[in-house]
Amino acid sequence: MRIGTGLLLSLISGLIWGVIAIVITGISLTLITGLAATPIISAGALAGAVNAAIIISRAPKNRTPGLYLVAFAAVVIAMMLVSFGMPFSLSFSQNSATQAFGVGLIALAITFANRMCLMDAHAGMLKRYSFDLVIVRVFKGLGFVFFSVIVILPFYVMVMTSLKNQQDLFLNPLDLSIDLSQGFASLTDSYVELFTQFNFGSFLLTSTIVSVSTVLITLAFSIPGAYAVARLKFPGQTVLSSSILLIYLVPMIVLVIPLYAVFSQLGLRNSLVGLLIVYPATTVPVALYMLQGYFRGIPAELEEAGLMDGLSRLGVIWKITLPLALPALASVSLYVFMIAWNEFLFAFMFLDDPGIFTLSRGVVSLNSSEVPRQHLMAGAVIATVPILAIFLWFERFLVQGLTAGSVKG
Amino acid sequence: MTTSHSTQTPSATAPPKKSKLGPMARREAKLALWMLAPTFLIVMGIVLFPLLANFWISVKPVKLSDLRPPTPVVSERVRGDMDVAGEEFRIQYRMRNSSQTGAIDDVVLTDTLPSGITITDIDPACEITGQNVTCRLDRLEGGDRQRLELKATANTDFAANPVSPRDSEPTLTGTSENILTNNQFTLDNFARIFDSREFWSVLWVTIAYTVFGTLGALVLGLFAAQILNKPFKGRSIIRGLFLFPYVAPVIAVAFTWVILLDPFNGTFNAILQRMNVTDAGVNFFGQRALPIDIFGLTIEFPLALATVIAFEAWRYFPLSFLFILARMQSISSDMYEAAEVDGASPLQQFWHISLPQLLGILSTLFLLRFIWTFNKFDDIFLLTGGAAGTRTLTVDVYEQGFALSNLGAGAAVAVAIFILLLVFAVFYFKFVHREDQ
Numbered sequence: 001m002r003i004g005t006g007l008l009l010s011l012i013s014g015l016i017w018g019v020i021a022i023v024i025t026g027i028s029l030t031l032i033t034g035l036a037a038t039p040i041i042s043a044g045a046l047a048g049a050v051n052a053a054i055i056i057s058r059a060p061k062n063r064t065p066g067l068y069l070v071a072f073a074a075v076v077i078a079m080m081l082v083s084f085g086m087p088f089s090l091s092f093s094q095n096s097a098t099q100a101f102g103v104g105l106i107a108l109a110i111t112f113a114n115r116m117c118l119m120d121a122h123a124g125m126l127k128r129y130s131f132d133l134v135i136v137r138v139f140k141g142l143g144f145v146f147f148s149v150i151v152i153l154p155f156y157v158m159v160m161t162s163l164k165n166q167q168d169l170f171l172n173p174l175d176l177s178i179d180l181s182q183g184f185a186s187l188t189d190s191y192v193e194l195f196t197q198f199n200f201g202s203f204l205l206t207s208t209i210v211s212v213s214t215v216l217i218t219l220a221f222s223i224p225g226a227y228a229v230a231r232l233k234f235p236g237q238t239v240l241s242s243s244i245l246l247i248y249l250v251p252m253i254v255l256v257i258p259l260y261a262v263f264s265q266l267g268l269r270n271s272l273v274g275l276l277i278v279y280p281a282t283t284v285p286v287a288l289y290m291l292q293g294y295f296r297g298i299p300a301e302l303e304e305a306g307l308m309d310g311l312s313r314l315g316v317i318w319k320i321t322l323p324l325a326l327p328a329l330a331s332v333s334l335y336v337f338m339i340a341w342n343e344f345l346f347a348f349m350f351l352d353d354p355g356i357f358t359l360s361r362g363v364v365s366l367n368s369s370e371v372p373r374q375h376l377m378a379g380a381v382i383a384t385v386p387i388l389a390i391f392l393w394f395e396r397f398l399v400q401g402l403t404a405g406s407v408k409g
Numbered sequence: 410m411t412t413s414h415s416t417q418t419p420s421a422t423a424p425p426k427k428s429k430l431g432p433m434a435r436r437e438a439k440l441a442l443w444m445l446a447p448t449f450l451i452v453m454g455i456v457l458f459p460l461l462a463n464f465w466i467s468v469k470p471v472k473l474s475d476l477r478p479p480t481p482v483v484s485e486r487v488r489g490d491m492d493v494a495g496e497e498f499r500i501q502y503r504m505r506n507s508s509q510t511g512a513i514d515d516v517v518l519t520d521t522l523p524s525g526i527t528i529t530d531i532d533p534a535c536e537i538t539g540q541n542v543t544c545r546l547d548r549l550e551g552g553d554r555q556r557l558e559l560k561a562t563a564n565t566d567f568a569a570n571p572v573s574p575r576d577s578e579p580t581l582t583g584t585s586e587n588i589l590t591n592n593q594f595t596l597d598n599f600a601r602i603f604d605s606r607e608f609w610s611v612l613w614v615t616i617a618y619t620v621f622g623t624l625g626a627l628v629l630g631l632f633a634a635q636i637l638n639k640p641f642k643g644r645s646i647i648r649g650l651f652l653f654p655y656v657a658p659v660i661a662v663a664f665t666w667v668i669l670l671d672p673f674n675g676t677f678n679a680i681l682q683r684m685n686v687t688d689a690g691v692n693f694f695g696q697r698a699l700p701i702d703i704f705g706l707t708i709e710f711p712l713a714l715a716t717v718i719a720f721e722a723w724r725y726f727p728l729s730f731l732f733i734l735a736r737m738q739s740i741s742s743d744m745y746e747a748a749e750v751d752g753a754s755p756l757q758q759f760w761h762i763s764l765p766q767l768l769g770i771l772s773t774l775f776l777l778r779f780i781w782t783f784n785k786f787d788d789i790f791l792l793t794g795g796a797a798g799t800r801t802l803t804v805d806v807y808e809q810g811f812a813l814s815n816l817g818a819g820a821a822v823a824v825a826i827f828i829l830l831l832v833f834a835v836f837y838f839k840f841v842h843r844e845d846q
Binding site for chain 2: 140
């Protein structure tokens with residue numbers, strides 16, 4: 001085995017992966033099972049380095065499954081030796097199966113990560129190309145872990161908190177395990193209570209009505225407008241198509257005070273009609289911009305042929321343009337639905353009457369010290385699940401909508 | 410984003426060439442106007458009108474309570490026996506002004522009296538026509554109370570079967586001055602906003618939040634896009650997962666963060682303590698400054714602000730990630746192949762090929778996100794409510810207008826925001842929009 005930058009790099013890679021693997025596995029074990037595990041970081045680091053050294057000791061083409069098996073075993077042995085048999089600071093007699101599973105997982109993760117990172121690297125002096133390649137791989141791997149953790153952790157905490165009760169949470173905030181033996185009914189206590197006592201069924205319905213109506217109104221307004229901007233010639237067309245985007249730049253909070261004042265005097269403030277006037281106003285420009293871009297992509301010849309055949313303008317739009325633009329309509333609708341569903345500011349400022357609360361407004365009303373926090377989190381889950389389900393189901397359209405129209409956040 | 414569609418425009422924009430036909434072109438323009446009219450109306454009414462109305466409200470001494478206009482309120486009472494014929498009894502109208510400050514003019518009271526009673530004495534402000542009483546007052550000052558009295562006697566029919574005069578509700582009308590529409594102006598709101606030292610600290614917080622929040626979201630997005638650039642199994646699932654923070658409702662994720670980072674029993678603090686990173690719970694959203702010692706030098710690290718910025722970067726990295734990824738996928742692979750042949754390392758390829766190609770989208774994203782972050786209200790409001798040194802201009806609008814009930818001052822802050830935005834918009838049109846064409 002030659003010794004050079006390759007070995008050095010592999011040791012660093014092993015060190016990093018060892019630390020990451022033991023920390024994340026340790027914390028995950030705690031969060032999932034409720035064990036009071038504190039991972040011994042040095043054990044993971046050393047085991048990772050040993051693993052990398054074993055892998056790099058052979059030239060890339062000579063790395064057999066047997067070598068990886070040895071490397072895997074080396075992780076387990078090194079970790080046990082360094083931590084005196086307690087890699088999670090727990091005596092191994094306690095929950096031994098879970099701990100053994102954790103150790104196996106760490107060894108597997110380290111071996112896999114090192115194998116991917118050191119795929120065609122050798123122990124000797126590395127050329128700049130392979131040197132950079134290893135570094136890039138390590139960083140990409142770290143990125144994966146980092147993003148997965150920051151995305152999954154909050155959502156995991158949200159769901160698990162909603163299934164627990166306040167005393168348990170205060171006793172040990174790390175224990176997010178759920179006791180399945182208590183039965184489904186007591187597990188979903190918070191949800192049942194929200195729907196029976198906090199009126200969440202009505203909030204859900206109101207949110208759905210408001211969001212769907214907003215989509216319909218937005219489409220009714222923006223389709224003709226977008227068609228006009230895209231196809232018809234009129235003075236000021238270019239100015240309009242570029243300045244419609246300026247509406248994007250107007251902050252909603254600036255509109256709140258005048259709208260609050262005017263709507264209060266008109267009696268529109270504490271009403272869904274008021275919301276249904278404000279929401280489309282904020283989504284129509286976005287929808288118009290997205291749709292006009294799409295309409296322009298439809299060959300004008302098709303429409304001209306329709307006009308020749310004696311269809312009126314509106315007939316052309318209805319029979320030719322809209323059917324062709326269906327995917328775009330789907331993206332726009334989903335996107336507008338998402339905005340309306342998630343909208344918080346106007347729902348919060350306008351609605352006082354719990355009978356017409358939207359979900360956003362309803363969840364905010366749970367944010368008080370008298371309401372236990374699992375209720376708040378259950379409310380958050382109720383507000384999140386429908387929109388995430390729709391998103392996952394129609395991901396392609398929504399992603400298209402997001403990228404095509406440039407989204408106001 | 411603005412870029413994605415503009416590339417198609419040159420070929421497809423050209424509408425049917427009819428410009429030479431005068432009447433037809435005019436008809437087309439008219440049709441276009443009709444089709445655009447609803448959009449115009451709603452944007453005018455709900456966006457542009459309020460924008461300008463802010464300027465008006467900001468120079469009015471208007472409080473939240475002024476939105477309920479002063480209204481006259483009346484209660485009617487009967488004193489004496491009305492079930493004894495010939496006995497005199499009194500009907501009283503007690504009026505008051507619901508507002509403590511605003512006066513009401515031209516107050517008119519009308520009421521119908523039951524038949525069978527005779528009015529013997531009447532307040533000079535009132536007159537009787539048939540069964541109807543009409544009373545007029547010129548003015549009812551703010552907080553003022555007035556009493557009008559009629560004396561009446563009942564006849565025998567009535568006394569046998571008395572009907573209370575209170576059964577007919579008196580109606581009371583009046584005109585009060587609406588502080589929103591009168592011509593009373595003041596510059597107090599601006600004086601109050603700009604004089605306070607708070608405003609400038611709010612401005613600094615806004616700038617820090619905007620700049621670092623934008624940069625954070627961009628850098629994270631760029632990083633995430635690099636990871637998912639090359640196809641692999643399960644890429645679309647991971648991409649969907651990475652979009653979660655953006656798609657989920659802000660109330661849900663904001664409250665989750667608050668609970669996750671709770672100083673006493675939040676999971677994140679518990680993890681930190683378990684890993685021996687900190688001894689006691691860190692109050693991420695409540696602590697204004699965290700003293701950090703670096704070589705004997707103590708730096709006050711704005712903890713709450715940093716946490717709010719981290720939330721902003723976390724929530725909006727998916728958006729920049731999506732755009733950057735879309736742009737990266739459209740970079741021709743020829744360039745990378747050529748670079749590979751020349752022996753350029755992955756880092757060199759990123760630095761010399763990807764980054765220059767991404768510069769356009771990165772600068773567009775930076776500007777748009779900069780403005781949207783600047784405009785952001787919900788996130789900070791839900792996370793900290795603007796406490797612990799996290800109050801931005803947008804939160805200040807709410808604070809002044811609703812928490813302190815001073816609509817005028819809130820509107821004054823909104824005007825300041827609007828003017829700053831105008832500067833950004835000029836920037837936008839000068840640099841970004843030109844790039845799109």
